[in-house]
Amino acid sequence: MTDTFIAETPLADTREIIAGLVHPIAHIAPKYFYDARGSMLFEEITELPEYYPTRTERAIMSEHGAKIAQKVGAGGTVIELGAGSCEKARALCELVQPAHFVAVDISAEFLHEAADGLRSACPALDVRVVAADLTAEMPMPADLPRQKRLVYYPGSSIGNFNFPEALNLLERCRHLIDDDGALLIGVDLVKDVAVLEAAYDDAAGVTAAFNLNVLSHVNSLIGSDFDLDQWRHRALFNAVDSRIEMYLEARTKIRVSWPGAQRDFEQGERIHTENSHKYRVDDFTDLLNRAGFRHADIWCDSRHWFACVLARP
Numbered sequence: 001m002t003d004t005f006i007a008e009t010p011l012a013d014t015r016e017i018i019a020g021l022v023h024p025i026a027h028i029a030p031k032y033f034y035d036a037r038g039s040m041l042f043e044e045i046t047e048l049p050e051y052y053p054t055r056t057e058r059a060i061m062s063e064h065g066a067k068i069a070q071k072v073g074a075g076g077t078v079i080e081l082g083a084g085s086c087e088k089a090r091a092l093c094e095l096v097q098p099a100h101f102v103a104v105d106i107s108a109e110f111l112h113e114a115a116d117g118l119r120s121a122c123p124a125l126d127v128r129v130v131a132a133d134l135t136a137e138m139p140m141p142a143d144l145p146r147q148k149r150l151v152y153y154p155g156s157s158i159g160n161f162n163f164p165e166a167l168n169l170l171e172r173c174r175h176l177i178d179d180d181g182a183l184l185i186g187v188d189l190v191k192d193v194a195v196l197e198a199a200y201d202d203a204a205g206v207t208a209a210f211n212l213n214v215l216s217h218v219n220s221l222i223g224s225d226f227d228l229d230q231w232r233h234r235a236l237f238n239a240v241d242s243r244i245e246m247y248l249e250a251r252t253k254i255r256v257s258w259p260g261a262q263r264d265f266e267q268g269e270r271i272h273t274e275n276s277h278k279y280r281v282d283d284f285t286d287l288l289n290r291a292g293f294r295h296a297d298i299w300c301d302s303r304h305w306f307a308c309v310l311a312r313p
Contacts, residue, residue, distance in 0.1 A: 014222050021224075021256070021263055027272040028214055030160055031106050031133055035217040039110035041210040043085055046155075048206060050198040053156050056306040057186045061091065064299040068310055069095040071297065072182060076148025079176060080104060081134055081157075086114040088154045090121055092184075100126045100144060106133050134169060135161075140176065149181040156188035156306070159243070159277040163287070166277075170291035174313065183293060183311045190278045191305050193237045200235035200244050200276065208233035211246055214273055224258035234270065246274040281307060 013032075020027045033042070046054035061068070074097040080089050083103035093101060101118065105111045108131035115129045132138050151173045158166055173183050200207055211233045215226035231254075234247040247270040254265045265271075279287075284307070285296050293311035300307045 010221070017218055017222050018258065018261070021258075021271075022261070025272065026263070026265070026270070028218060029135075030274040031135070032217050032221070033210065033214050033273070034105070034107040034110070035213070035220070036107065036109050038210060038213045038217060039084060039107045041206060041213060044206050045202070045210060048202045048204065050202045051207075052195070052199060053186070053188055053306060056301050057154060057156070057308060058088075058091075060299050060301055060306065060308045061088075064308070065091070065095045068184065068297075068299075068308070071310060072096050072150055072184070073148065075099055076150060076181075077102065077145055079140070079149060079151045081138075081151065081153040081173075082155065083111060083114065084155075085110075086118045089152070090118060092152060093118075093122055093125060096150065098125065098150070100128070102128045102130055102140060102144065104130045104132055104134070104138055106131065135165070138172065138176070146178050147180060149177045151176055151181070151183045152185075153183070154186040154308075156186045156276075158185060159188055159279070160274060162275065162277070167287060167291055170288060170293070174292040177313070179313050181313070183288075183309075185309050185311065187281075187284050187307045187309055188276070188278050189300070189305055189307055190242060190280055191303075193239070195305075196237050196244055196278065197235060200246060201233065205233075207235070211248060211273055215248065222258045224256055226256055227254075230254050231271075241275075242278050244274075244276040244278070245272065246276075247272055284309065 045051050076098050077100040078098045079102045081104050083105045086103055103111055103115050111129055111131060115127050119127045128141050161169060212228045212231060215228055218224055219226050230251050231248045232251055234249050236245055238245050249270045250265040250267055252267050256263055281298060288296055288311045292313055295312045297310045298307055
């Protein structure tokens with residue numbers, strides 16, 4: 001089948017990035033982490049000893065995957081949001097045996113390579129690619145069946161969105177499925193602050209490299225002159241909002257320029273790059289209910305660090 005590409009225009013990206021940089025509290029949207037190098041660095045992060053979400057979610061799926069597959073049923077369509085390397089999709093597809101698979105991610109180049117690998121591993125599977133920003137609409141291929149769709153959103157990436165944004169995304173997930181469909185989503189739960197902060201500031205510095213790489217991507221997108229050596233990675237837990245916050249902090253006074261404009265940053269001034277909200281199970285099921293998912297089956301690890309939730313209309 002022909003791959004499908006849906007992406008924002010470079011002009012829209014440029015306007016969004018510049019608007020964030022000139023804002024009184026400078027920020028860069030986390031979707032700009034994911035150029036080809038950023039996507040590869042994130043895959044490295046998922047294997048770090050400090051980064052518990054991936055292995056904890058994998059263990060839950062290994063223990064309870066057969067039950068999940070029984071509830072989902074075989075032969076439908078899996079739509080994975082934030083598909084990345086498609087490695088989690090391979091394991092899920094072995095369990096639920098879908099006829100169709102749609103990989104959705106913002107990093108088109110990396111997604112293509114991942115989809116090719118999935119096609120090689122599962123030659124009978126109809127694999128499609130949709131290069132899209134999850135904060136916008138996600139039109140599916142016109143000939144994709146609507147019946148028995150499973151929207152798969154692993155890795156706790158729902159935590160990158162604030163409450164209104166998360167609700168909006170979950171509502172759009174609901175619109176992707178009919179009443180016979182479902183959403184399978186990974187959710188990171190509230191836990192000890194030391195565990196949380198270590199997961200986003202590892203000893204090997206991979207997360208720091210991932211965070212700093214966004215400046216390289218921004219340079220390529222808007223023609224700016226960020227010097228990565230002038231910035232440091234910061235990650236901290238905001239207990240009031242129950243989230244990890246990531247920043248890039250200026251090591252010294254810096255002037256950053258791009259065509260037609262510039263901004264001065266004082267020493268210690270920060271650019272906000274990501275939030276990662278941590279949920280309590282009841283709070284997340286309430287959010288699902290508001291989005292139109294009235295029933296939820298929940299599986300957690302023994303420490304209750306992470307949850308896999310199968311939600312239905």
